[in-house]
Amino acid sequence: MAQKSKEIIYVGTYSQNNSKGIYVLEFDRENLTTTTVQTVHDKQNPTFLALHPNKQFLYAAYREGKDEKDETGTIVSYSIAPDTGKLSKINEVSSAGVSPCHISVDPTGNVVFLSHYQGGNLSTFKILETGGLSEVASFIQHTGKSVHANQTKAHMHSMIPSADGEWVYASDLGIDQILKYKVNLEKGTVDENPVIIKTTPGAGPRHFVFHPSLPFAYSLEELSNTVSIYSLDQTNGDLSPIGRINMLNDKLHSDYNAGADIHFSMDGRWLYASNRGQDNLVVYKVDQATGLLETQGHVPTGGIHPRNFKVDEKGALVFVANMETDNLAIFTLDSDTGMLKATGKNIEIPRPVFIDQLFIE
Structure with missing residues (x-):
């Protein structure tokens, strides 16, 4: 008999509020409910995860040594x-830095990239034939500061590889x-001699995303709550700034705001970014000729302190990790308008930070 297809959701968390670490959930799309398949807690605070391109391996960044x-x-x-979709441990290695906050895998499936917020450094690892990792292959320390009170030193926040794996773009919030x-x-x-793209002083670049089909890239700036837009030279990977747009809803007042995550719709027509403070997702329309953005609206995230969110690979749903309210809120996505609508359905998970999705056919 043919195997029934399944949808698996992986959730990374802080080890607080009785969290059990990494949650492996089977998702029922018809009823928008989940069943817990497995929990894994090898160390404290598995806050960020990354799937290998072949979907056979998963890598978890634990804050504990x-x-x-x-x-x-x-x-x-x-x-x-x-x-x-259950996980079985292959091996573990030191991250080589303090407080790993983001992990990614190059699209060719050969390298893992790791960012350390507190340490202000990055490390890389060779992926072995087993799917396990080598000891640290590269370790680079950033230095410097910038104008914001949170920028007294380097704070590496993410490494995003180019589509061909030739380059990786490291966003350092501390040094702009x-x-x-x-x-x-x-x-x-x-290579230890990077090309440096300077951002607006006080911006705090946190996460970074490429358009899925057009030569543009977008940087979410945590401290200024803005998104900067870059044109991408596809011959050498260089970035050139072409625009910048506000994330916040002018009709809402909030003393604290901090941009968190940024993702495209599957068709590349809409771009979404999360804000902690106003606790919403801003929806942008992407000009397919210029790459510039037009704000379409703001959608409350159904909880407090939205961190990572996941745009469903089937293009129909968005899952938002609201860390302070211990829930993943589920939204429907209207592909004609880009707007999101709350379903009223929540997945209760303690201190969720990261979400990803795996389809088993």
């Missing part, structure tokens, strides 16, 4: 059971820079 005296974090590699590193796919390393 390999032992009690280790101030650095730990990266754990897992194999994914092809029929259930996006650094373009050359990737050595064979060695699993990055």
Whole structure:
């Protein structure tokens, strides 16, 4: 008999409020409900996860070190059971830096990239044939500061690879820079002499995304609550700033705001960004000729302190991790308008930070 298709959701959390670490959930699309398949808690605070392009492996960035005296974090590699989505540990290695906050995998499936917020540094790892990881292959320390009170030192926040894996773009919130590193796919390393793209002082670049089909890139700036728009030179990977747009709803007052995450709709017509403070997602329409953005509206996230969110790969739903209210809120996505509508359905998870999705056919 043919295997019934399944949808699996992986959730990374802070180890607080009785969280059990990484949650592996089976998603019922018809009823918008989930069943817990597995929980995994190898270390404290598995806050960010990354799927391998072949969907056979998953990598988790844990804030806790390999032992009690280790101030650095730990990266754990897992194999994914092809029929259930369950995780089995392959190996673990030191993250080489303090407080890993973001992990990503190059699209060719050869390198893992890791960002450390507190340490202000980055590390890379070669992916082995088993799906496990080598010890650290590259480690680069950033230095400097900028004009905001939260920018007294470097704060690496994400590394996003180009579509061909040739480059990786490192967003450093503390020094207001996006650094373009050359990737050595064979060695699993990055070149130590990056091309530096300076952002607006006080912006705080946090997360970064490429348009799925057009030569444009977008930087979410946490401290200024803005999105900067770049044209992408596809011959050499260079970025050129072409615009910048506000994230906030002018009709709402909030003393604290901090931009968090940014993602495209599957068709590339709409761009979404999350804000902690106003606790909403801003919806942008993407001009398909110029790459510039037009604000369409703001959608309350159905909870407090939205961190990562996931645009459904089927194009119909959006899942938002509201960390302070311990819930993943589910929204429908109108592909004609780009707007989101609350379903009233929530997945109760303690301190959720990260969401990803796997389809088992």
